[in-house]
Amino acid sequence: MWLTSKVKQVLMVIKPGVVTLKYPFEPHPAPENFRGRPHWDHHKCVGCGACSNHCSARCILVRDTCQELRIMLYDGSRCTYCGRCADVCPEKAITMSQEFENATGDREDITERIELFMLTCQRCGRCYDMENTNALERLDLRGYRYDSLEARALIRKTTEHFDPNVLKETEKYQRPTKL
Amino acid sequence: MKALEQLKDTLKSKFGGNIIKFESPLEDRLFVDVKKEGVKGVCKELFTQGGRYLVGIGYDNTKRDNTLGMIHTFAFDKDSTVICVRAWVPENDPVMDSITPDVPNAGWSEREYMDLLGMKFTGHPKPKRLVLSDDWPEGIHPLRKEVPYNLVPPPAENVAYQMDECPEGCSVVPVGPFHPSLHEPNHWSIFVDGETIKGCDYRGFMTHRGIEKLCTTQVSYNEVPFIAERICGICGSVHATAYAQCVEMVADLKISRRAEFIRTIMLEIERLHSHLLWLGVAGHLIGFDTVFMQSWRIREDIMWLCEKWTGNRKTYGMIVVGGVRRDITPELKDDMLRVLKKVEEECIVVHKAIIGDTTIHKRTKGVGYMTHEEAVQWSIVGPPARARGVDIDVRRDHPYAAYDAVKFDVPVVDTNDVWGTVVVRILEIFEAIKIVRQALDQLPEGKIITEMDDVIQSQRHAISHVEAPRGESVHYVISGDENRADRWRVRAPTYPNLQGVPTMLLNDQFADFPIILGSIDPCFSCTDRVQVVDIKSGKVNVMNQRDLERMSRRA
The missing domain is CATH 3.30.460.80 (NADH:ubiquinone oxidoreductase Nqo5 subunit)
Structure with missing residues (x-):
């Protein structure tokens, strides 16, 4: 019993042989549908902020520095690569790439930042795809937003009209540390 | 009824x-x-x-x-x-x-x-x-x-x-908070008389991070599946499915049949990889690394299949409230059948090679003994329960997704020990393959996501449970305002099983502690980065790669 088991185990090991890949000495490309590091196409992006609202890791931030200028910042150091941003983008401006070698000592390497010149929609102000039927995907943050790019934090405060005071306030934002 | x-x-x-x-x-x-x-x-x-x-x-x-x-x-x-x-x-x-x-x-x-x-x-x-x-x-x-x-x-x-007082005549062996045989932080005081375990006390929850609080205050309904998925690195889809089912219940939403079938396939593929992973870990814990190497080699094909289908090896991100995110194309179906065939053949080889191995028998038979009555008393779930003759399986007893459309057996043995758990989990691999094949065969046409028109009413209660590879996950949702839940409760399968471990440990040898604990496939949680706390000032520094490199070079 003992011996037959051992013989079977030897055969089980010998048959497949060595299966270790040569990676990283040889490239090992990811499949086509891979959810790698997301990329923004600044030509297509309209700055609606849907990606930011649906990012469960809260790593896409929106800051309005004035009425016309909106900065979108993607901080890859906290990204979970779920790909929701690419799903909800109404303009298909976000694509999940095949890049998976994202380890770095400097988070700026995996930060993407776009500055957008914004116009205000005559019909609905600044908002995204209000015809979106799914009640679960309504935006809970609309209008002008002032996330802290310095602290890389989402600030749950929006205003209907651009407010320089709120902008100034949020500059001093710090993450909570102690009671 | x-x-x-x-x-x-x-x-x-x-x-x-x-x-x-x-x-x-x-x-x-x-x-x-x-x-x-x-x-x-x-x-x-x-x-x-x-x-x-x-x-x-x-x-x-x-x-x-x-x-x-x-x-x-x-x-x-x-x-x-x-x-x-x-x-x-x-x-x-x-x-x-x-x-x-x-x-x-x-x-x-x-x-x-x-x-x-x-x-x-x-x-x-x-x-x-x-x-x-x-x-x-x-x-x-x-x-x-x-x-x-x-x-x-x-x-x-x-x-x-x-920790609890040590009983008279025994001495304390501390295990943890970090220990090579336990993959995640948890702290045990084992009371031993010589080599025999006479009792223990447990202190865990070291990585409790308040996910439930976060998800009921900060994010909205459809972001939670992705956070739920990260509760567990192994059975992520299980948590996402259980949560999504809860929300669908409070919203009275009926998802499409195709989405239900795809969820079933996803869950079973997850079970396949998890059982192979556990088999490897269990082999490793008893010092039988051949099993570890081979079962993980077989598992790799499943990981690649998932990468191709869902876009990632793990944390598939497939399940959202209302359906699933990615469809199964005909090419993918062929791929899946090919991988399943290969995995099945290789699993049969592994099964035959280890089932008669006297080394494994000696390390697992009679170890972690717990009677059928005790298992019922402690409400043990999953393979550890089925190894003790408790015939429960949520997939069969409370069918969800498309489990009512597939036929499968629930392996139950009554050896009451770790060996039973090994047998149950190996047999479940074959059952999982059977289920995926049937589901692929019957896969109906239709859309994969059902949109919701109405806002979810506040203060409705729903409970849903899903059979994870290691037991049963239970989620409870109370709906709230502002497009998010008022209360969300997660119970992972380890929660009840870990409470039964002291009974399993009683009168066993101390050397068997890792495999007994390993037999329930404990899933604690993982911390995300190195934190160094200066005790004098209480200051927390988060160190990056460069700091660590510098430190290690200096040393």
Whole structure:
């Protein structure tokens, strides 16, 4: 019993042989549908902020520095690569790439930042795809937003009209540390 | 549902005065509202009638009527029903009778709400701290609505959890908080007499990060599946599915049949990889690394298949409320069948090679012994229960997704030890392959996501459970305003199983501790990065790669 088991185990090991890949000495490309590091196409992006609202890791931030200028910042150091941003983008401006070698000592390497010149929609102000039927995907943050790019934090405060005071306030934002 | 009516009558006749009302929003769910005086009696009755204790859910209701709520849930597997006993206590006097003396598995649930909500349970046999860290100040209960989600109280010094007293004649062997045989932080005090284990105490929850609080204050319904998925690195889809099913229940949403089938396939593929992973780990824990290498080699094909289908090796991100995110194309179906065939062949080889191996027999037979009665008493779930003759499986007893359309066996053995767990899990691999094949065969046409038109009403309750590879995950959702849940409770399968481990350890050899604990496939949690705390100043530095490199070079 003992011996037959051992013989079977030897055969089980010998048959497949060595299966270790040569990676990283040889490239090992990811499949086509891979959810790698997301990329923004600044030509297509309209700055609606849907990606930011649906990012469960809260790593896409929106800051309005004035009425016309909106900065979108993607901080890859906290990204979970779920790909929701690419799903909800109404303009298909976000694509999940095949890049998976994202380890770095400097988070700026995996930060993407776009500055957008914004116009205000005559019909609905600044908002995204209000015809979106799914009640679960309504935006809970609309209008002008002032996330802290310095602290890389989402600030749950929006205003209907651009407010320089709120902008100034949020500059001093710090993450909570102690009671 | 005749049994359910009978049960209702029994409860009514026995505790008529204490029962406020019955409510049955779905055919297989029964909510019983009970006055707080009646909780103990009703729970004891349900438990003796054969109810399996699932989990306790405490929630803060102060904003509405100044009460704290406590819900005890029981599953009746033969009748495919879940019964939830709801009770409330006033916020200024939150005292309730403990049901732990009758239902031992409720011990942790009650201790949790002593910590998180400040409730008190009279007659609890071990009212010690469970979830909160040792230096968390008294009087702050993080699950109360007025406590902000990002509260960071000041750290305290010289506080430590007092482990249980060592019995006379025994000595203490500390295991953990970090230990090579345990993959995640947890702390055990093992009381040994010579080499024999005579008792133990456990202190865990070191990586408790308040996900439930976060998801009920910060994010909206459809972001939670991705956070839920990260509760567990192995059975992520299980948590996402259980959560999504809960929300679909409170929203009265019926998802498309195709989405249900794809969920089933996803869950079974996850089970396949998880069983192979566990088999490897179990082999490794008893020093049999051949099994470890080979089962992980076989598993790799499944990982690549998932990468191709879902876009990632793990944390598939497939499940959202209302359906799934990616479809199965005909090419993918062929790929899947090819991989399944290969995996099945290789699993048969592994099965044959290790099933008769005397080394494994010697290390696992009779180890971690727990009788059938004890397993029922402790409400053990999953393969550890099925290895002790408890014939339960949520997929068969409470069918969800498309499990009502596929045929499969539930392997049950009655060896009552770790060996039984090994056998059950190996046999389940073949059952999982069977299920995926059937589901692929019957895959109906249709859309994969069902859109929702209406906002979800507030204050509706739903409970859903899903069979994870290592047991049964239970999720409970109370819907709230602002497009997010008011309360979301997660119970991972390790929660009940870990409470049964002291019984399994009793009178075993100390050297068998890793495999006994490993046999329940414990899933604690993982921390995300290196944190260095300077004890003198209490300052926290997060170190990056460069700092670590510099430090290691200096050393």
